[in-house]
Amino acid sequence: MQLETQKSRQQDEEKMHSQRCRFGMTGQASASGKFEILAITAGQANGWQFDAQVLKQSMALWEGVHCFVDHAWASRSVRDIAGVVRSPVWDEAAQGIRAELQAFGPASALLSELGKQVLESKTSSQVGFSADILFNGKGKHVEKILRIFSLDLVYNPARGGAFLRALNQLQSTNLNQGEDKMNELTNSESNLEIHLQEEEQAIRKLHADQARPKGQEGEAKEARKLRRQMCAYLLDSGLSASKLPKPVAERLRAQFADKIFEAAELQTALEDARKMVSELSAAALVNGPGRVHAVFDSRDRLQAAVDDLFGAPRDEKLRSLEVPRLSGIRELYLSLTGDYDLHGGYYPERVQLALTSDFTGLVKNALNKLVTNTWQELGKAGYDWWKDISVQEHFTSLNDITGTLVGTVGDLPSIAEGAEYTELAVGDSPETASFTKYGGYIPLTIELIDRDQTRKLRAYARELASAGLRKISRLAAEVFTANSGIGPDMADGGALFNATAVTSAGGHANLLTTALSANQWDTVCQAVYNQPMLVKNDAGFYGSGPKMAVNPKFILVPRSLQKAGMEICSGALVREENYVYDNVLKGSAVPVVVPEWTDANDWAAVCDPRIIPAIFIGERFGLAPEIFVAGDELSPAVFMNDEHRLKVRHYLAIWVNDFRPLHKSNVA
Numbered sequence: 001m002q003l004e005t006q007k008s009r010q011q012d013e014e015k016m017h018s019q020r021c022r023f024g025m026t027g028q029a030s031a032s033g034k035f036e037i038l039a040i041t042a043g044q045a046n047g048w049q050f051d052a053q054v055l056k057q058s059m060a061l062w063e064g065v066h067c068f069v070d071h072a073w074a075s076r077s078v079r080d081i082a083g084v085v086r087s088p089v090w091d092e093a094a095q096g097i098r099a100e101l102q103a104f105g106p107a108s109a110l111l112s113e114l115g116k117q118v119l120e121s122k123t124s125s126q127v128g129f130s131a132d133i134l135f136n137g138k139g140k141h142v143e144k145i146l147r148i149f150s151l152d153l154v155y156n157p158a159r160g161g162a163f164l165r166a167l168n169q170l171q172s173t174n175l176n177q178g179e180d181k182m183n184e185l186t187n188s189e190s191n192l193e194i195h196l197q198e199e200e201q202a203i204r205k206l207h208a209d210q211a212r213p214k215g216q217e218g219e220a221k222e223a224r225k226l227r228r229q230m231c232a233y234l235l236d237s238g239l240s241a242s243k244l245p246k247p248v249a250e251r252l253r254a255q256f257a258d259k260i261f262e263a264a265e266l267q268t269a270l271e272d273a274r275k276m277v278s279e280l281s282a283a284a285l286v287n288g289p290g291r292v293h294a295v296f297d298s299r300d301r302l303q304a305a306v307d308d309l310f311g312a313p314r315d316e317k318l319r320s321l322e323v324p325r326l327s328g329i330r331e332l333y334l335s336l337t338g339d340y341d342l343h344g345g346y347y348p349e350r351v352q353l354a355l356t357s358d359f360t361g362l363v364k365n366a367l368n369k370l371v372t373n374t375w376q377e378l379g380k381a382g383y384d385w386w387k388d389i390s391v392q393e394h395f396t397s398l399n400d401i402t403g404t405l406v407g408t409v410g411d412l413p414s415i416a417e418g419a420e421y422t423e424l425a426v427g428d429s430p431e432t433a434s435f436t437k438y439g440g441y442i443p444l445t446i447e448l449i450d451r452d453q454t455r456k457l458r459a460y461a462r463e464l465a466s467a468g469l470r471k472i473s474r475l476a477a478e479v480f481t482a483n484s485g486i487g488p489d490m491a492d493g494g495a496l497f498n499a500t501a502v503t504s505a506g507g508h509a510n511l512l513t514t515a516l517s518a519n520q521w522d523t524v525c526q527a528v529y530n531q532p533m534l535v536k537n538d539a540g541f542y543g544s545g546p547k548m549a550v551n552p553k554f555i556l557v558p559r560s561l562q563k564a565g566m567e568i569c570s571g572a573l574v575r576e577e578n579y580v581y582d583n584v585l586k587g588s589a590v591p592v593v594v595p596e597w598t599d600a601n602d603w604a605a606v607c608d609p610r611i612i613p614a615i616f617i618g619e620r621f622g623l624a625p626e627i628f629v630a631g632d633e634l635s636p637a638v639f640m641n642d643e644h645r646l647k648v649r650h651y652l653a654i655w656v657n658d659f660r661p662l663h664k665s666n667v668a
Contacts, residue, residue: 034100035115039088039131039151041096049141052095058145062088062099067151069107071130081105082153101129101151111153130154227260234266242270248277306332306362310458312369328452333359363444364646367461367627374465375624383469385592386476389554389606390615392623395653398435401618403657405429408533408545425536431491433655435620438471442627444644461627468625468650470595472617475654477596479615480556480604485666486511488656492537496656497664502532502543510663516561516603518568518585524605524663525551525588531660548660550612552605555589558597565591565603599667607661614661620651 039062042052067083068076081104088099103112114127132149135142235256239249252269304318309326326332334340378384395401415421442460479496482488487496494506501507510527514520533545557565567574569589574581589605606614617623625648656662 034102035083037085037099037101037129037151038091038094039085039097039099041094043095047140048137051142054142054145055097056090058148059088059090059097061145061148062097065131065148065151066105067101067111067129067153069110069153071132071152071154076150079106082107082111083151085151107153114153127153127155224260228258231256231260232258234263238266238270242274244270244273245277248273303362303365306366307369309454310363310366310370310461312366312461313373329363329454329457330449330452332362333449359644363457363644364627367457367464367646370458370461371465371468371624371627374462375469378466378469382593383466383473383595385594386473386615386617388590388592389556389609390476390617391609391613392617392619395435395618395620398620398651401433401435401616401653401655403431403433403616403655405431405534405658408535425538425541429491429534429537429658431655431657433616433618433653435618435651435653437649437651439625439647439649441648442646444646446642464625464627464648468623471650472623472652472654473594474596475652476615476617477594479654479656480594480602480662480664481597481599485599485602485664487664490656490659494659496659496662497666504542505537505539507542508659510659512663512665513668514665515601515667516555516557516564516568516665518574518583520665521555521568521585521589521605524665528552528605528607528661528663533660534658548612550607550661551588552661552663553589553608554606555591556594556597556604556606557591558600558602559593559595560600561603562591562593601667603665603667605663609661612658612661614656614658616655616657618653618655621649625650 040050040055042050042055044050062085065085066081067085068080069082070080072080083101084104086100086102088097090096091098101111103109103115118127130152132152133145134147134149135145137143235253239253242249244252252273255269256266300318301321301323304314304321305323305326307314307318308323309329309332314321379387412424413422442464444457448456479487483495486498489495490506490508492506494500494508496508497511498506498508499511500509502509510531512520512524512527514523529547529549529551531548532543533548535541535545555565555569568583568585569591570586571583572586574583609615627646627648
C-alpha cells in the first residue's frame with residue numbers, strides 16, 4: 001500500500017481526519033478484456049485498520065470508478081483512461097470487495113495486453129493496480145470511506161497480493177523509504193513545495209506528447225530521462241525562488257546537479273540552507289520592509305524651515321524632516337510674497353513657493369512655539385512660583401467669575417425624642433472676579449525684513465513670553481501687597497489680611513508684624529492651623545466653625561529672606577550664639593521666593609492648594625499669551641504702514657476664594 005496524504009482537517013473533539021490513500025489490489029482477467037479484481041480486503045494497511053463493515057458500506061462508491069494508466073501528480077488526462085469498474089460485490093470468503101474491470105478508453109489496449117501477459121506469466125510481475133481513496137479516520141482506525149477517486153494501472157504498486165509479494169521481499173527497505181518521502185511531500189504545506197510541484201506539473205505537460213517507448217525497458221529509460229530533466233528544472237526554479245546568497249545557492253546546485261531527486265529532498269536542503277544563513281546573520285542588523293511613518297508636504301517642509309530659522313522647537317512629527325536652512329527673514333518674505341521691490345503687497349506671479357500658508361501665518365506659528373519654549377525656560381528659573389500656591393482654571397467664556405466658598409456644618413445638635421429636626425445653618429461666602437484683557441501688536445516692518453533682522457524678531461517672541469509670565473507673577477504677588485500690604489477686600493467686608501478676631505464680621509486674624517524666625521514660623525503655623533472653618537457669614541456664627549487643622553506648606557519670602565527661609569525649612573541644625581541643636585522644623589514647609597516683592601522683611605504663609613485652595617488664576621485662551629495674525633499681505637496695514645502686524649493677547653482673572661489658608665506678616 002502507498003499512502004499519499006492530500007489534506008488533513010479536524011473533524012470533532014476526538015480529532016477525526018480525512019485521508020486520501022492508494023491501495024494495491026489483485027485481479028484475474030478474461031479473454032474478453034474484463035478483469036475480476038479483489039479491490040480491497042479487511043485488515044491493516046500502512047498502519048490503518050479497515051474493518052469489514054466499513055468496506056461493505058463503501059461498495060456503492062466503486063461502481064463506475066475509472067482506471068487510469070499511472071498515478072497523476074495533479075489533474076488527470078483523458079489519454080490515460082484504460083477502463084471502468086463495474087458490479088462491485090462483497091466476497092465473504094476473501095473479506096473484501098470483488099468487482100469487474102472493463103477495458104475502456106484510449107489506454108484500454110495497454111490494459112488488456114498487460115493484464116493478459118501478467119495473468120499468463122508464471123513469475124511474479126511488477127505491474128498491478130492502486131486505488132486512490134478518501135476516508136475519515138480516528139487515530140489509525142478507518143471510520144468511513146468517503147470517495148474512490150480512481151483505480152490506476154501502475155508499475156511497482158505499493159501493495160497488491162501476488163503482484164507485490166516478491167517486490168516487498170526484495171525491496172521492503174526502499175519501499176518504506178519511498179512511502180516516508182511521499183508522506184513528507186504530500187503533507188508539507190510550504191509555499192516553496194507548492195511552487196516546485198507547479199513547476200513539475202508544467203514540465204509533465206510539456207513532455208506529455210512524447211511517444212511512449214515500447215516495452216518495459218524502453219519505458220523505464222525514457223522515464224529516467226524525463227525525470228532528470230524535471231529535476232534540473234525544479235533545481236533552477238527552487239534556487240531562483242529561495243533568494244539565497246549566491247555562494248550558498250551554487251553549493252546546492254553542485255549537490256543536486258545531474259541527479260534524480262524528490263521535490264521534498266530539494267525543499268529540505270533549501271530550508272536547511274535558509275536556516276543556516278539566518279543563524280549566521282542573526283547578529284547583523286535586520287531591516288524589515290519599509291513603513292510609511294509620516295507623509296510630508298511642502299507646507300510641512302517650509303514650517304520646519306521657519307521653526308529652525310527662529311530657533312523654535314518643531315512639531316513632533318516634523319523632527320526627523322530634513323529641510324534646507326533659510327538664510328533669514330528676508331528670504332522667507334520674498335519667496336512667499338514676491339514683493340521684490342518692497343512695495344508692501346502680494347505678487348503671485350513672482351512667488352517661488354506656492355502654498356496655502358502666507359508669510360505672517362508661518363511666522364506666527366514659529367513665534368508661538370518660541371513663546372511656549374521660553375515660557376517653560378523662565379518657569380524653571382522661578383517665575384512660575386505662583387503655580388505652587390494657586391489653582392489654575394480654564395474658562396469657556398469671559399463672563400464674570402463667582403468663586404463660592406460653601407460653609408460647613410459646625411456641629412450636629414441633639415434632638416429630643418419626638419422633637420422636630422431643626423435647620424442646619426450652612427452659608428456661603430461668594431467672591432467675584434472679572435477677566436482683564438492684556439495685549440498689543442508687534443510690527444514686522446518692511447525695514448526690519450529688508451535688514452534681515454531675524455534675531456530681533458526672535459527676541460520679540462522671548463520678550464512676549466517673559467512679559468506674560470511676569471504679568472501673572474505680578475498679579476499673584478499683588479494679592480499679598482495690594483492696599484499697602486493688606487490685600488484686596490473680601491466679600492465679608494474685611495481686607496484679606498487683618499488682625500481682627502474671626503468672631504466679628506470681616507475678622508480674619510491672619511496678619512502679624514513679627515520678623516521671620518523659627519519661633520515665629522511656628523506661631524504662624526499655629527494661627528493657620530486654628531483658623532475656624534466657615535459656617536455662615538451672620539451674627540452668632542462668625543468664628544464658630546471647627547478648626548481647619550491644616551498647617552501651611554509654603555513660606556513666601558522676598559529674595560532677601562531666602563536664606564532665612566531655607567534655614568528654617570531645610571537646615572539640619574539650628575545655630576545660636578552658644579548652642580547648636582537639631583532643627584525640628586526641617587521639612588515643615590517649602591520656601592518660595594516672590595520676585596516682585598520689594599519689601600525686604602515682609603513674608604507670608606500659604607497652605608497646599610490641593611487641600612485647601614485660596615488663590616485662583618483663571619484663563620480664557622491659555623496661561624501663556626497668544627500670538628496671531630492681524631492681517632495678511634493685502635491688509636491695509638501692509639499698504640499704509642509697510643508692516644505686517646502680529647497681535648498679542650492675554651485674558652486673565654485672579655481672585656482669592658478663602659482667607660483662611662493665607663497668613664501675612666508685614667514687618668515694620
